[in-house]
Amino acid sequence: MRCDAKKFAQMYEEIYKDLYRFALCRMRNVQDAEDAVSESVLAAYENIHKLQKEAAFKSWMFVILANKCRKKLKESGDRQKREEGGLGNLPEASKETLDYGIALDVKKAFLILSPEEQEIIALSVFGGYNSREIGSVLNLNPNTVRSKRSRALEKMEYILE
Amino acid sequence: MERREQDILDKVEEKTKDIQVPESLRPEQIEKLLEEKGKNNKSNRARLYRIGGLLAACLVLAAGIGITRNMGKNMTLGNTTENVAELAEESKQDTGGSSFPEDVSDAGSEEKTDDYKKVYSYIKAKLDMQTREESMFFDTAESGAVKDAMPSDMKKESVSEDMAMSATDTGGANASGGGYSETNVRQEGVDEGDIVKTDGRYLYVLKESGEQISIVDTKGALKEVGKIKAKKNRQIQEIYVMPEEKRLVCIAAVYEKQQLKKTAGDDAEEVYIYDEDFTYLGNGGGMSEKIEAVTYEINTPENPKKLGSITQSGYYTSSRLAGGYLYLFSNYSVGNNIDSHKPRTFIPMVNDDLIREKDISLPPFKCGSMYEVVTAVNLDKPSEAADSKAIFTDGGSLYVSNENIYYYETQWSDNGDAEKTVIRKLGYKDGKLSSAVQGNIKGYINDSFSIDEYKGYLRIVATVGETNSVYVLDGKLKTIGSIKKLAKDERVYSARLLGDTGYFVTFRETDPLFSVDFSNPKNPKILGKLKIPGFSDYLHFYGKDKLLGIGMNVEEDAQVTDGVKLSMFDISDNTDVKEENKLVLKNVYSTDVSYDYKAALIDVGRNIIGFTGSTGGGERYYLFSYDEKEGFSCNMSEEINGRSMRSARGLYIGDSLYIVCGNVIEAYSLKDYRKVEDLIL
Numbered sequence: 001m002r003c004d005a006k007k008f009a010q011m012y013e014e015i016y017k018d019l020y021r022f023a024l025c026r027m028r029n030v031q032d033a034e035d036a037v038s039e040s041v042l043a044a045y046e047n048i049h050k051l052q053k054e055a056a057f058k059s060w061m062f063v064i065l066a067n068k069c070r071k072k073l074k075e076s077g078d079r080q081k082r083e084e085g086g087l088g089n090l091p092e093a094s095k096e097t098l099d100y101g102i103a104l105d106v107k108k109a110f111l112i113l114s115p116e117e118q119e120i121i122a123l124s125v126f127g128g129y130n131s132r133e134i135g136s137v138l139n140l141n142p143n144t145v146r147s148k149r150s151r152a153l154e155k156m157e158y159i160l161e
Numbered sequence: 162m163e164r165r166e167q168d169i170l171d172k173v174e175e176k177t178k179d180i181q182v183p184e185s186l187r188p189e190q191i192e193k194l195l196e197e198k199g200k201n202n203k204s205n206r207a208r209l210y211r212i213g214g215l216l217a218a219c220l221v222l223a224a225g226i227g228i229t230r231n232m233g234k235n236m237t238l239g240n241t242t243e244n245v246a247e248l249a250e251e252s253k254q255d256t257g258g259s260s261f262p263e264d265v266s267d268a269g270s271e272e273k274t275d276d277y278k279k280v281y282s283y284i285k286a287k288l289d290m291q292t293r294e295e296s297m298f299f300d301t302a303e304s305g306a307v308k309d310a311m312p313s314d315m316k317k318e319s320v321s322e323d324m325a326m327s328a329t330d331t332g333g334a335n336a337s338g339g340g341y342s343e344t345n346v347r348q349e350g351v352d353e354g355d356i357v358k359t360d361g362r363y364l365y366v367l368k369e370s371g372e373q374i375s376i377v378d379t380k381g382a383l384k385e386v387g388k389i390k391a392k393k394n395r396q397i398q399e400i401y402v403m404p405e406e407k408r409l410v411c412i413a414a415v416y417e418k419q420q421l422k423k424t425a426g427d428d429a430e431e432v433y434i435y436d437e438d439f440t441y442l443g444n445g446g447g448m449s450e451k452i453e454a455v456t457y458e459i460n461t462p463e464n465p466k467k468l469g470s471i472t473q474s475g476y477y478t479s480s481r482l483a484g485g486y487l488y489l490f491s492n493y494s495v496g497n498n499i500d501s502h503k504p505r506t507f508i509p510m511v512n513d514d515l516i517r518e519k520d521i522s523l524p525p526f527k528c529g530s531m532y533e534v535v536t537a538v539n540l541d542k543p544s545e546a547a548d549s550k551a552i553f554t555d556g557g558s559l560y561v562s563n564e565n566i567y568y569y570e571t572q573w574s575d576n577g578d579a580e581k582t583v584i585r586k587l588g589y590k591d592g593k594l595s596s597a598v599q600g601n602i603k604g605y606i607n608d609s610f611s612i613d614e615y616k617g618y619l620r621i622v623a624t625v626g627e628t629n630s631v632y633v634l635d636g637k638l639k640t641i642g643s644i645k646k647l648a649k650d651e652r653v654y655s656a657r658l659l660g661d662t663g664y665f666v667t668f669r670e671t672d673p674l675f676s677v678d679f680s681n682p683k684n685p686k687i688l689g690k691l692k693i694p695g696f697s698d699y700l701h702f703y704g705k706d707k708l709l710g711i712g713m714n715v716e717e718d719a720q721v722t723d724g725v726k727l728s729m730f731d732i733s734d735n736t737d738v739k740e741e742n743k744l745v746l747k748n749v750y751s752t753d754v755s756y757d758y759k760a761a762l763i764d765v766g767r768n769i770i771g772f773t774g775s776t777g778g779g780e781r782y783y784l785f786s787y788d789e790k791e792g793f794s795c796n797m798s799e800e801i802n803g804r805s806m807r808s809a810r811g812l813y814i815g816d817s818l819y820i821v822c823g824n825v826i827e828a829y830s831l832k833d834y835r836k837v838e839d840l841i842l
Contacts, residue, residue, distance in 0.1 A: 005192050005193075005195035005196040005198075006192060008191075008192070008195055009188045009189070009191050009192035009195065010188075012188055012191055013188040016182060016186060016187075016188060016191070017180070017182055020180070020182045020183075020186055021177050021180055024177070024180065025177075030183070034183045034185060034186060037186050038185065038186060038191075038194070041191055041194075041195070042194075042195075042198060045195050045198065046198075070806075073806065074369065074370075074806060076804065101180065102176075102177060102180065103176050103177070105176075106173060106176050106177060108750050109173070111750070111751065111775055112750060112751035112755075112775065114756060114757075115806055121170070121173070124170055125170050125173045125174050125177075126174075140556070141492075141531065141555055141556030142555075142556075143555050143556045143557075143570060143571060143572075143573060144556045146573050147571065147605070149166070150163075150166060151756070153165075153166045153169045153170070154652075155751075155755070155756075156169055156173075157165075157169050158713065158715060158721055158722040159721065159722055159750065160169065160172050160173070160176070161721060
């Protein structure tokens with residue numbers, strides 16, 4: 001579709017809070033979540049001509065963001081290795097204060113989950129998607145999504161206050 | 162979804178709804194950012210970006226949203242289940258009884274080009290049904306969504322010959338060398354792939370990128386001495402190491418680099434899958450076109466030699482190694498554009514060969530569009546399939562006993578009716594796979610520890626709606642014994658069965674550990690139950706008369722988990738099981754063992770219990786020993802310095818413990834538990 005910055009911002013306005021909340025639940029801190037969203041926005045804008053229908057904007061953004069988060073989490077693992085060049089410096093790194101930007105029990109409840117479960121739950125809550133739609137995003141079949149979601153929620157239940 | 166589940170989702174929503182979005186992400190700021198971006202955008206265009214598979218997923222997703230938003234529950238699984246029931250009825254008449262799925266081998270069909278007629282008709286039925294659902298809400302232009310432009314260079318359809326493999330019995334699977342640890346597996350004698358393996362001297366580590374296996378010599382100082390690099394567009398999923406045979410098997414997902422897709426619509430444009438965006442998602446994730454198992458000879462680990470490779474359609478679900486044969490499992494979904502004259506558009510392939518129709522178990526209902534594919538590979542001939550089978554499925558899980566492969570899938574219902582689990586059994590022996598037998602039970606199965614074969618009987622612990630059941634099925638998967646309505650309002654958290662006795666944990670407020678006597682398969686009996694706070698979600702027999710439970714402690718008043726809990730149960734009298742000792746790790750709020758048994762390092766002989774735990778300060782590795790009188794002793798609690806999307810692994814060789822997480826290996830002495838060295842790959 002054709003889309004200028006203004007139009008994009010309008011579509012974005014509808015969903016940006018959900019996008020940010022999604023990122024907060026997936027990333028390690030506020031800064032990383034912010035980066036993930038803004039980088040996703042840039043990537044999406046650059047490719048907006050490939051989007052066929054405005055109606056698909058929201059799910060398209062979530063797919064891009066989910067991939068972006070995954071990629072950034074992976075990169076931060078790699079970067080840690082490069083920057084520190086040795087484990088001797090690590091205690092320094094772990095002292096960084098983690099500002100989750102989110103209630104501690106919610107963060108804990110997400111941390112207990114596998115990365116895939118995190119995505120399933122975050123897409124359920126912030127995207128409002130059902131198992132079939134999540135299945136399309138994550139390339140899982142709906143039954144698998146349902147079992148995984150069910151298992152994930154059981155785990156979360158006892159951590160949420 | 163159950164109400165309770167919805168409540169939890171609502172709670173997360175409630176607790177996050179007031180979050181302040183940073184200034185830089187506000188729509189006004191974004192608009193400014195994009196305007197500036199627009200000015201110097203040209204230079205960035207050269208970089209092809211993502212999309213393709215993603216876009217396809219989006220469009221399907223968009224369709225899905227329309228459906229559910231408009232129709233509510235009716236259009237989703239509830240309805241599917243109805244169809245299923247109807248069609249199942251029909252199918253019964255066809256086959257005269259409950260012996261479906263029909264195995265076409267009975268029909269004795271010859272291999273001709275139109276061999277796959279029946280399979281085609283089933284898939285067509287499924288795709289038509291999906292299209293009907295979608296087109297109810299979209300005009301045709303949209304419902305066409307994405308059309309697969311299948312590669313037009315259709316080679317001639319090769320028909321696989323029956324490969325007579327010399328059935329060499331190599332005896333049991335890799336016997337334990339004793340001096341080093343092996344992957345914690347579900348079934349003794351059936352090895353499973355993992356991300357780290359050892360042969361007693363070298364560590365074979367899957368690097369975080371998924372593109373390489375590092376071979377690290379532990380003799381002297383840790384040193385990377387060799388590596389195996391995946392070919393382009395491959396993500397290694399798991400590896401096997403066979404220390405005696407000097408073999409290494411590397412299983413990778415193969416992604417199509419630029420899978421050309423044409424989108425329906427006026428400006429049919431080309432979009433691309435950009436592989437760097439498909440990073441590891443765990444089993445079942447990703448969108449690989451096929452999987453590849455490459456076998457190496459590792460007489461000199463510094464210099465692995467490739468012996469051969471085999472590919473199979475679909476994405477990787479799992480694998481097993483038994484008796485010198487590798488069993489590869491993948492899940493293959495049929496695309497939207499199928500052509501009855503081109504079996505390659507709807508039949509899974511092994512190497513360049515189509516799976517024969519007689520090796521395909523048709524679905525119990527007259528439609529289906531997804532297969533679970535299994536291929537046996539003799540590792541002495543690693544480029545050939547010893548045998549292959551495919552079964553239609555909607556997606557399920559695996560349990561592999563020493564003789565059979567069980568594939569179970571739950572059919573969920575949205576309307577509150579009890580769900581049903583369909584179980585398919587394929588025999589395997591020396592690379593030969595036998596036809597599927599099918600049965601079903603009410604309820605769903607927690608994980609593969611809740612399903613167990615012994616003396617030809619299959620014992621299952623299942624959660625049925627608000628209660629739980631125990632079933633015993635015979636060799637034909639007919640239920641011959643059961644206990645129903647156990648532990649109301651609770652569900653199964655873990656189970657472990659050994660010989661005639663089984664144990665399982667259900668949980669709601671306290672943790673009843675049930676013991677079951679299966680000695681008379683027709684009449685299983687509950688022997689006792691023990692109520693304690695918290696729950697175990699992993700059970701492991703720990704020497705004679707001991708059962709180890711790893712799980713969570715639950716603070717009884719608040720009903721909130723307050724730490725990982727270790728329990729040791731005395732099962733010497735299985736009618737009166739006791740919690741002999743316990744230890745709660747306060748502030749450790751989860752362990753990977755809860756959902757990944759391969760993350761556990763448990764060695765009864767050496768009295769080692771090791772696993773990772775998440776704390777506020779990050780991931781730590783814990784090592785315990787156990788003594789009847791002293792209880793659990795925590796010998797080690799060390800920060801894990803690696804970072805990984807996958808769980809960390811602990812392995813030992815002799816008196817050294819290696820903790821591998823991502824690209825970081827840390828070595829500790831098992832004598833004084835001090836850190837010895839580390840290596841970054």
